[in-house]
Amino acid sequence: MPDTHSFPDEHSPVGSSIFYAIRFAPPRNRSSLSLINAFYRTVRSIPLTCSDPGVASEKLNWWQQEIKRSRLSQAQHPIAKSMGRLQLLQTLPEDYFDPFFHAIGREIGVISIENDADLEAHCRQTGALFADLNALIGGADDSQRKSARELGAFLRMVEVVRDLGFDLRHNRRFIPFDSLQQHR
Known part of the structure; x- marks a missing residue:
């Protein structure tokens, strides 16, 4: 390009x-x-x-x-x-x-993630897309793009944990509600 x-x-x-x-x-x-x-x-x-x-x-x-x-x-x-x-x-x-x-x-x-599947879907829709585009620009094949999407979703989950305090202070709860209930 x-x-x-x-x-x-x-x-x-x-x-x-x-x-x-x-x-x-x-x-x-x-x-x-x-x-x-x-x-x-x-x-x-x-x-x-x-x-x-x-x-x-x-x-x-x-x-x-x-x-x-x-x-x-x-x-x-x-x-x-x-x-x-x-x-x-x-x-x-x-x-x-x-x-x-x-x-x-x-x-x-106000963000409300209900369960682990909801969080995983959110991370795939955000982080995986960015990683997929990076891989695509780099000339990755389908297998490499799949790996990039997995990595991108995982990195987005890492961001969720990293930003947890900030997000909670701003009514943004990315931790699934059912997980919070388990660890009360």
């Missing part, structure tokens, strides 16, 4: 771990990797940066529509414009991002 997204950017600042992960990738992949990182972090931040759930829902919906418009070269946001080119280059199905947007939508307002 031609350089369509700058690197480093606000989502991969110099000195950060994501900066070095992208920096040591093959030069031909850096722009695409920086792009998907910017997209992922921009959308993932919506539930945390919008205090009004209505505004957060509208913003998320706008991004979802913007990604759909990007496939038709009708997007307005620079990240979405570049995502349109990436989607076509990687021949991603039209509904590829739908589970991701659905999972982020569930993070708006």
